[in-house]
Amino acid sequence: xxxxxxxxxxRILSAGIALLAVLVLIYLVxxxxxxxxxxxxxxxxxxxxxxxxxxxxxxxxxxxxxxxxAILNSLKIGVPAALVATVFGVMAALAVVRGAVPFRRTLAxxxxxxxxxxxxxxxxGLFPLxxxxxxxxxxxxxxxxxxxVTMPLVFITVSAALRNYAPTYELAAMTLGAxxxxxxxxxxxxxxxPGVIVGFIFALTxxxxxxxxxxxxxxPTTRTVPRLLWxxxxxxxxxxxxxxxxVLLTATIALLCLAAIAGAGARRRMGRPAEGVNG
Amino acid sequence: xxLAAPLTLLAxxxxxxxxxxxxxxFAAPDGPLGTYARVAGDSALRYSLIYTFQTxxxxxxxxxxxxxxxxxxxSRAQGRWLVIGMVLVLVPFWTSAVIRSYAWLVLLxxxxxxxxIMLALGLIDxxxxxxxxxxxxxxxxxxxxxxxxxxxxxxAMRGIDPSMLRAAAILGAxxxxxxxxxxLPLSxxxxxxxxxxxxxxxxxxxxxxxxxxxxxxMIAVAIEQQVSRLLDWPLASALATVLLVLTCALFMxxxxxxxxxAGAGEGR
Amino acid sequence: MNDMSSSQALGxxxxxxxxxxxxxxxxxxxxxxxxxxxxxxxxxxxEAGEFFALIGPSGSGKSTLLGVLAGFVPPSYGAVKxxxxxxxxxxxxxxxxxxxxxxxxxxxxMSVAENIGFPLKMRxxxxxxxxxxxxxxxxxxxxxxxxxxxxxxxxxxxxxRVALARAAVYDPRLLLMDEPLGALDKNLREEMQDxxxxxxxxxxxxxxYVTHDQQEAAFLADRLAVMRGGMxxxxxxxxxxxxxxxxxxxxxxxxxxxxxxxxxxxxxxGREVTVRTQGGLVLRALAPSRVSERRAVxxxxxxxxxxxxxxERDNHFLGVVEEAVFTTGTLRYRVRxxxxxxxxxxRVPSHPGIELLPPGASVDIGWDATMAVxxxxx
Ligand SMILES: Nc1ncnc2c1ncn2[C@@H]1O[C@H](COP(=O)(O)OP(=O)(O)O)[C@@H](O)[C@H]1O
Ligand SMILES: [Mg+2]
Numbered sequence: 001x002x003x004x005x006x007x008x009x010x011r012i013l014s015a016g017i018a019l020l021a022v023l024v025l026i027y028l029v030x031x032x033x034x035x036x037x038x039x040x041x042x043x044x045x046x047x048x049x050x051x052x053x054x055x056x057x058x059x060x061x062x063x064x065x066x067x068x069x070a071i072l073n074s075l076k077i078g079v080p081a082a083l084v085a086t087v088f089g090v091m092a093a094l095a096v097v098r099g100a101v102p103f104r105r106t107l108a109x110x111x112x113x114x115x116x117x118x119x120x121x122x123x124x125g126l127f128p129l130x131x132x133x134x135x136x137x138x139x140x141x142x143x144x145x146x147x148x149v150t151m152p153l154v155f156i157t158v159s160a161a162l163r164n165y166a167p168t169y170e171l172a173a174m175t176l177g178a179x180x181x182x183x184x185x186x187x188x189x190x191x192x193x194p195g196v197i198v199g200f201i202f203a204l205t206x207x208x209x210x211x212x213x214x215x216x217x218x219x220p221t222t223r224t225v226p227r228l229l230w231x232x233x234x235x236x237x238x239x240x241x242x243x244x245x246x247v248l249l250t251a252t253i254a255l256l257c258l259a260a261i262a263g264a265g266a267r268r269r270m271g272r273p274a275e276g277v278n279g
Numbered sequence: 280x281x282l283a284a285p286l287t288l289l290a291x292x293x294x295x296x297x298x299x300x301x302x303x304x305f306a307a308p309d310g311p312l313g314t315y316a317r318v319a320g321d322s323a324l325r326y327s328l329i330y331t332f333q334t335x336x337x338x339x340x341x342x343x344x345x346x347x348x349x350x351x352x353x354s355r356a357q358g359r360w361l362v363i364g365m366v367l368v369l370v371p372f373w374t375s376a377v378i379r380s381y382a383w384l385v386l387l388x389x390x391x392x393x394x395x396i397m398l399a400l401g402l403i404d405x406x407x408x409x410x411x412x413x414x415x416x417x418x419x420x421x422x423x424x425x426x427x428x429x430x431x432x433x434x435a436m437r438g439i440d441p442s443m444l445r446a447a448a449i450l451g452a453x454x455x456x457x458x459x460x461x462x463l464p465l466s467x468x469x470x471x472x473x474x475x476x477x478x479x480x481x482x483x484x485x486x487x488x489x490x491x492x493x494x495x496x497m498i499a500v501a502i503e504q505q506v507s508r509l510l511d512w513p514l515a516s517a518l519a520t521v522l523l524v525l526t527c528a529l530f531m532x533x534x535x536x537x538x539x540x541a542g543a544g545e546g547r
Numbered sequence: 548m549n550d551m552s553s554s555q556a557l558g559x560x561x562x563x564x565x566x567x568x569x570x571x572x573x574x575x576x577x578x579x580x581x582x583x584x585x586x587x588x589x590x591x592x593x594e595a596g597e598f599f600a601l602i603g604p605s606g607s608g609k610s611t612l613l614g615v616l617a618g619f620v621p622p623s624y625g626a627v628k629x630x631x632x633x634x635x636x637x638x639x640x641x642x643x644x645x646x647x648x649x650x651x652x653x654x655x656x657m658s659v660a661e662n663i664g665f666p667l668k669m670r671x672x673x674x675x676x677x678x679x680x681x682x683x684x685x686x687x688x689x690x691x692x693x694x695x696x697x698x699x700x701x702x703x704x705x706x707x708r709v710a711l712a713r714a715a716v717y718d719p720r721l722l723l724m725d726e727p728l729g730a731l732d733k734n735l736r737e738e739m740q741d742x743x744x745x746x747x748x749x750x751x752x753x754x755x756y757v758t759h760d761q762q763e764a765a766f767l768a769d770r771l772a773v774m775r776g777g778m779x780x781x782x783x784x785x786x787x788x789x790x791x792x793x794x795x796x797x798x799x800x801x802x803x804x805x806x807x808x809x810x811x812x813x814x815x816x817g818r819e820v821t822v823r824t825q826g827g828l829v830l831r832a833l834a835p836s837r838v839s840e841r842r843a844v845x846x847x848x849x850x851x852x853x854x855x856x857x858x859e860r861d862n863h864f865l866g867v868v869e870e871a872v873f874t875t876g877t878l879r880y881r882v883r884x885x886x887x888x889x890x891x892x893x894r895v896p897s898h899p900g901i902e903l904l905p906p907g908a909s910v911d912i913g914w915d916a917t918m919a920v921x922x923x924x925x
Contacts, residue, residue, distance in 0.1 A: 006638050010454045021348040025367050028349075028425050032374060032382045034392050046385060048392040088285040095281035109534060111285065114293050116476075117526055118483020120499040121519045124506055125296025128303070148292040151285065202373075209375035212485055212503075226377050233381060233490065242385075245378045256373055445619050446652035448639035450713065451669035457640075460665070464656040 032249070039242035046237045057243035067244060069221075070228040074208050076139060077224060081146035082203035088147070089154025089203075090196060094188070096155075097162040098170070108159075115152035122149070123216040130217060137219030145217055146207045153206060154199030161195025162188075197262040205255050208248075297523065303516035314517040323495070328521065330495040334417065334488075335481040341421045342428040342477050343470065349425075350432035350469070354439075368433075372426035380487040383419035384410060387491065411492040420487050427480060428473040435469025468537065475533040479526050498522050568596035568753030569629050569720040571616065576625030578611055578777075586611050586777045588625070593755060593770075595630075598747055600756045600764035602800070603774030609757045612774070613723050616755065618642050629721065640669070645719035645752070647727040651710040653698035659709050660685070660694035666717045684712040687746075704735045711743070715750060722752045728763065740766055761801045765789065773797050789847075791835050794923050798845045805891040807844040809921065819916050826887035830862040831916035843922055848894040850918040853880065853910055860913030866891070868908045878903055882912055 006014075034048075039057055041050030061067055092111050095101055114122065126145055127136065135141030173187040174180075189196075211226040218227060225248060232241055307313035318324050353364035371379065386392045387409035394406040409415045443465065447457045485499040496504065498518055505515035571593040578586035586608045593599045601609045614620035616627055618639030626633045634642060653662050663684050664677045672680070685691050688708035698706055707727060714722060727743070728736045744767055747754050758764050764771050765785035772782040773796070781793045785801075792798035795806060807824045814821040820834040822844065832844045857863055866882040869890050873879075878897045881890040893912060895901070904910060 006454065010638075014454075017348045018352055021352040024345045024349045024425070025364075027345075027422060028371055029367050031386055031422060032371065032379050034385055035378070035382050038385060047390070048385075048395045084288075088288055091281045092285040095285075099281060101282065105534075105538075107282075109530070110289065113530075114289070116479060116530060118479075118485070118499055118522060120483060120485055120502050121300060121523050122293065122296055124303075124502065124512070124515055124519055125298075125300040126292065127506075128512070129296055129299055144288070144292050148288060151288070205373055209373075209377070211375075211377055215503075226375060229377055229381070233377075233384075237388075241381065245381060249374060249378060252373055252375070253370060256369065440650070440652065442648050442650065442652040443654060445617070445639070446646070446648055446654070447665070448619070449617055449642070449644055449646045450666035451640050451643070451717070452665070453638070453640050453669075456669060460668075461654060465654075 035242045035245050035249075038239055039246045041239045041242075044238065046239055046242070057239040058247075060240050061243045061247065064240070066228060067225070070223060070225045073218070073222055074224045074226075077142050077146060077218075077222070078204050078207035080139075081143045081150060081207045082200050084143065084147035085150040085203040086154050086196060086200045089151045089199060090158050090192075092151070093155050093158035093162060094184075097159050098167060108155075111155050112152045114149045119149065119210070119212040123212050126213070127216050136217060137222055139222060142214060142217045142222065142224075145213045146210060149210070149213070150203035150206045153202040154196070157195045157199035157202065158192055161192040165191055194262050194265055198259045201255055201259040201262070205252060208252070300516045300519045300523070303512055304520045305513075306516075307513045314513045317514060318517050318521070324501065324518070327495050327498060327501045330493075331482060331498045334413075334420070334484075334493075334497060335478045337417055338420050338424055338481045339428075339474050339478045341417070342424045343474060345421070346425055346428035346432055346473065347470075350429050350436055353429075354433055354436035368426050368429050371423075372430065376423055376486045379423050380419060380490045383415075383422070383487070384490055387415045387419070413493045416488055416491045416493040419491055420481060420484060423487055424477045424481060427476045431472035431476060432466065432469040435466045435472070439465045471533065471536060475529060479529055482526060482529075483522060567720065567751055570595040570631070571721065571753060571755070572626075572628040572631075573612070573615075574626040574628065576612075576615055576622045576627060578608075578615065578620060579623045584777060586615070586622075589779055591772065591779060591782070593753060596751060596753055598744075598754045598756065598767060598769045600758060600768035600771040601774055602758055602761055602764045602771055603780075604800075605759060607774040608777040609759075609774050610725055611777075613725055613755065613757055616721075617644055617646055617723055643717070643719055643721075645714035645717070645722040647707075647710045647714045647722070647724040649726040649729055651698070651706050651727075651730075653706060653709055653713070655698055657697075658694065659690065659696050659698065659701070662698065662709060663694075663713045663716050666713065670717060680716055684716040687715075688712045688742075703731050704739060707731065707739060708742075711746065715746070715752075718752075720752050722747075722750075722754045723757075724754065725757045726759065727756075728758070728760075736760075736763070743767060765801070773800055791833075791920055792845060792922055793835075795843065795845070798922055803848050803892055803894075805846045805848065805889070806922075807846070807887065807891075809842050809844060820921060822921065824887070826884065828864065828884060828886065830919070832862075832919035832921050833917055834921045844919050845922045846891060846914065846919050848879070848892040851891060851893045851912055851914050853882075853893050853895055853904075853912050855911065857911040857913030861916040862919070863911065863913035866910055866912050868904050868906050868910055871903055871906060873897060873903060880904065880910075882910060884912075 038046060038048065038050060040053050040055065041047065042052035042054035042056065043050055096104055096108050096111070101107060122145070126141075130136050130141045135144075169187050169191065170183050173183040178186060208224075209226060210224075211230055214224045214227040215230065218224060223231075225244070229241060229244060229248075304314055305311040307317075309316075318328075349364075349368075353361065353368070356364050384391070388394075389406045389408070389410070391409070393409060394403070397403045398406065439462065443461055444457050447461045452460060483499050484497055485503065488497040489500045489503070499522070502515045502518045502522070505511045505518065571591075573589055573591040575588050575590055576586065577584065577588045589612065601612065603609055611620055615622045618634070618637065622635060625635075627635055629642075653659075654665070657665065660681050663681045667677045667680060681694065682691070685694055688711055690705060690708055690712070693701065693705065698709065701709065707730075710727070714724075724743075728739050731739060740763055743756075756764070756767060768785060770782065770784055771788060773780040773788065775796055781788060781797045783791075788797060789801050792801065792804070795804075798804040798806070807826070807828070807830075809822045810825045810827075811823050812820055813823055813829065815834070818833055818835070819831055821829065821831050823829050824844065830844065851857075852860060864884050866884045868880055869883050870881040871878065876897055877894045878901065880893045880895075882893055883890040891912065
């Protein structure tokens with residue numbers, strides 16, 4: 001188990017474990033990728049193997065007003081929801097990690113709960129409430145719902161960023177005459193910025209992917225991409241869904257690359273924490 | 280006060296809806312506990328609850344067994360291999376469950392990829408029924424849940440000081456005993472976190488079972504059906520309350536266990 | 548090596564008559580990580596029952612050498628023999644070597660008693676025997692009452708003792724310690740040094756002890772080796788290394804040293820030489836071997852006399868005080884000699900009857916030929 005001399009039995013066994021791990025990784029990744037060749041199919045039906053190559057489904061996807069509207073809706077909902085989640089998540093993380101609050105652990109559990117509880121419960125609880133105040137099918141309704149379930153993601157990443165360095169920097173700033181806002185603005189925020197950005201991107205990705213709340217709280221005019229995909233899935237199986245899916249997959253990976261770059265920047269910066277103090 | 284705003288958001292759009300669900304579940308014409316009596320009396324719903332629990336247990340166990348070697352391998356990797364391993368886990372983690380379930384449908388349906396390949400290879404002469412079976416749905420759900428198991432395991436394993444294994448080795452433990460006596464106990468926090476996460480998520484699983492089906496609807500699917508097809512909000516709310524209570528109980532049990540483990544050591 | 552599994556052979560804890568130390572030989576051992584050579588071809592023999600210390604700056608390859616012996620680091624080349632048997636292919640868990648790790652590596656999920664009992668369990672001892680021997684081991688390190696605690700609930704010194712007990716409970720004939728006191732504060736470290744020394748005398752095992760603290764090494768070890776850049780720079784008794792350092796590196800790693808670079812060798816007579824320094828001073832010093840490579844004269848601060856008594860020494864000069872400070876017990880001067888760039892460090896015992904010379908004062912300083920030694924510069 002540690003690269004030292006071992007007997008043949010253990011070497012064979014550890015090779016077997018490594019092989020199993022690789023097989024599991026293939027099982028994890030490969031099935032999703034079958035969509036890619038199918039999206040370039042020339043058939044009208046999902047057929048494997050495709051009988052020819054074409055980009056017609058991407059063309060129909062690009063021409064589809066339904067998809068255009070859904071993508072626009074996903075942006076109109078995802079961006080404000082992620083912004084609200086980020087502002088509130090940062091506030092919550094600051095209070096719970098740095099503040100002197102009672103029941104710290106319980107509070108943290110409460111803040112994370114919306115992410116862990118099955119969304120169907122929240123959906124059937126929110127529906128009648130929002131119906132009462134006329135929020136069903138409106139942007140604010142779904143934005144607030146998504147903000148609640150994505151706030152935990154920001155809370156988690158920002159809490160981790162805050163725990164990464166000692167509060168000494170903030171105490172130092174205060175002894176140097178910075179009030180709480182200026183301490184946050186000039187010391188805390190620069191130190192946690194990568195965590196905030198990563199949290200924002202996670203929240204955005206989550207909102208783009210979320211189906212159940214969207215199913216209950218959006219209308220045909222405010223419906224998001226996952227809801228449109230879902231409705232199409234239950235009616236037809238043309239390769240246009242595959243094409244849409246590949247586009248979404250690409251967008252998700254692009255967002256994650258952004259998050260990774262932000263995270264790597266964080267690690268570089270944390271190597272020189274003094275930089276954060278100076279500004 | 281920093282907490283005021285986030286707590287208000289939580290109160291209005293999280294706690295209040297949960298209370299609403301709770302309240303609705305008692306709003307039946309046939310007395311306050313009427314809906315619960317109907318859940319208890321309906322054998323299909325009863326079976327759905329049991330089936331959901333069984334599925335959660337199976338998926339959790341399978342995910343744990345498959346994830347442990349993967350997490351172990353990645354925790355040992357360095358440089359480029361570590362990056363590749365993390366990407367292979369994180370990309371599926373962040374890929375929409377709708378997309379991943381759709382892929383399984385494409386693979387498993389009657390004229391899907393798996394059947395076509397097996398037909399072409401002459402392994403079978405008629406397409407097998409793969410979608411709408413428990414096996415097919417479980418295989419898909421395990422695949423979708425794997426990252427939720429791998430990531431907590433990985434974080435626990437990366438925290439294990441390599442000198443622990445060296446110490447065990449020099450004290451006379453062969454690789455098997457190094458694993459059983461030292462590595463496994465030190466990785467239990469990750470095992471616990473992963474199992475709780477996967478179990479809870481599977482209890483509330485909607486997308487994959489709704490798309491692929493199985494011998495019975497999962498609770499989340501049953502709730503959605505009650506609302507959208509039968510418009511029976513009280514019954515849906517009663518089922519949701521059951522799911523809520525179970526999830527909370529599991530989560531609290533886990534928190535307590537976690538706290539005890541943390542209190543017992545890990546003092547490095 | 549092969550009798551480890553039988554529990555009868557393990558003997559009882561302080562029974563020195565049966566537990567004699569093992570003899571260790573490194574035979575042209577080297578270690579590369581890809582392009583990087585972290586251990587150059589090294590040969591070294593450590594005698595049975597010897598307390599051997601490895602010292603050197605961090606990154607010099609001490610842990611690597613120890614890891615090769617323990618079985619964690621497979622050598623790229625060479626053989627490691629314990630009592631004449633090559634053990635390179637033997638996995639660590641069959642080597643029956645005791646080891647104390649720098650951060651102790653106590654298992655956090657086991658109690659103190661379980662930690663100490665672990666190697667016995669691995670060797671198939673019965674429950675009763677384990678309990679009994681753990682109790683003895685705990686008594687040996689004076690922690691009888693703490694067996695049920697978790698490692699995290701112990702102080703640093705207590706954890707260190709548990710690590711020692713765990714490494715010794717199965718009576719290994721070879722005990723390795725990698726900076727075992729590195730995590731302790733100064734007072735505790737000195738206390739534990741006494742304890743380790745007592746322990747080894749009672750225990751009789753061969754000990755290989757890694758540290759970067761030269762005082763600790765000199766106090767504990769029968770012999771020590773100075774490592775630098777993956778090579779053994781010099782091996783000898785602590786006294787040999789301190790008084791007859793071979794190189795500038797060894798001289799300054801072990802205590803304080805002042806160097807006077809040599810311009811030419813004027814005359815040789817037996818073990819002594821007369822040299823002219825680059826500053827033009829002519830002086831006599833010891834030359835242990837290979838005089839031609841010796842490029843500097845090395846002086847220890849406590850060997851230089853100051854004031855009237857300096858005039859009777861073999862080498863005697865008039866210098867100027869540059870700096871004078873009191874440190875506990877001694878007066879420490881920096882004295883510049885005519886024609887030299889650097890200054891010599893001089894230390895004399897302090898007492899109320901002695902005046903601290905002010906900077907700028909002229910003083911006589913001197914030393915005998917046998918108190919200075921020529922070394923290889925660089
Ligand atoms: N696994 C490894 N891969 C590459 N270099 C290593 C590895 N382990 C140790 N080294 C290098 O070997 C050198 C010697 O390390 P080590 O033996 O731990 O030194 P010491 O114990 O004297 O401080 C160091 O430069 C270190 O960076
Ligand atoms: Mg070291």
